[in-house]
Amino acid sequence: MEWIKYDRDNSLCALAREHGIAPGTVDSRIKNWGWDLERALTTPPRQCNRIVGGFKICTGCGEKKPILEYDNKRSQCKPCIKKYNKELGQEKKILVLTHYSGSPPRCALCGEDNISVLCIDHIEGGGTKDRKKKGKIGSLAFHYAVIKAGYPSNLRVLCRNCNWLEWIRVKDEKEGEKDEV
Numbered sequence: 001m002e003w004i005k006y007d008r009d010n011s012l013c014a015l016a017r018e019h020g021i022a023p024g025t026v027d028s029r030i031k032n033w034g035w036d037l038e039r040a041l042t043t044p045p046r047q048c049n050r051i052v053g054g055f056k057i058c059t060g061c062g063e064k065k066p067i068l069e070y071d072n073k074r075s076q077c078k079p080c081i082k083k084y085n086k087e088l089g090q091e092k093k094i095l096v097l098t099h100y101s102g103s104p105p106r107c108a109l110c111g112e113d114n115i116s117v118l119c120i121d122h123i124e125g126g127g128t129k130d131r132k133k134k135g136k137i138g139s140l141a142f143h144y145a146v147i148k149a150g151y152p153s154n155l156r157v158l159c160r161n162c163n164w165l166e167w168i169r170v171k172d173e174k175e176g177e178k179d180e181v
């Protein structure tokens, strides 16, 4: 596309201004973000992108807050990002739990259905090893990884209690094997 090379071209800047886009944004939207021309021209700028006197408006809560309350160039303030991640985490967790245990999710061993005590268990252990391989990751990243891996078959839903009891059972079994050798 010829006009990706555009640099502060007057006619394009006029076009951008007409669509409420700051000069210089159109090419960066295409070059950096891979948007098509239509989208680059018709999407209005986010209010928060304008920093006025050290303040910007959060696109989450709509409040005007000092830029110190934002991480890097995020458009939402830190509390909004935190809330968003928490909701997203809960959503992904339910998605993964439901895949393995049906709806509503429940423990494969005792039937406990309180979401806050349910977790993903590696059948016959291997969870710690798996986590070591992947490095220390949070719950959101873990659930994302499960979805991305296409829901591996060595996982199931357990409650914290059963998860702990299983861990002890598998550990005892492995130690038993060692003794037999």
Ligand SMILES: [Zn+2]
Pocket (backbone or CB within 6 Å): 058, 059, 060, 061, 062, 063, 076, 077, 078, 079, 080
């Ligand atoms: Zn906010």
Ligand SMILES: [Zn+2]
Pocket (backbone or CB within 6 Å): 107, 108, 109, 110, 111, 112, 158, 159, 160, 161, 162, 163
């Ligand atoms: Zn259980």
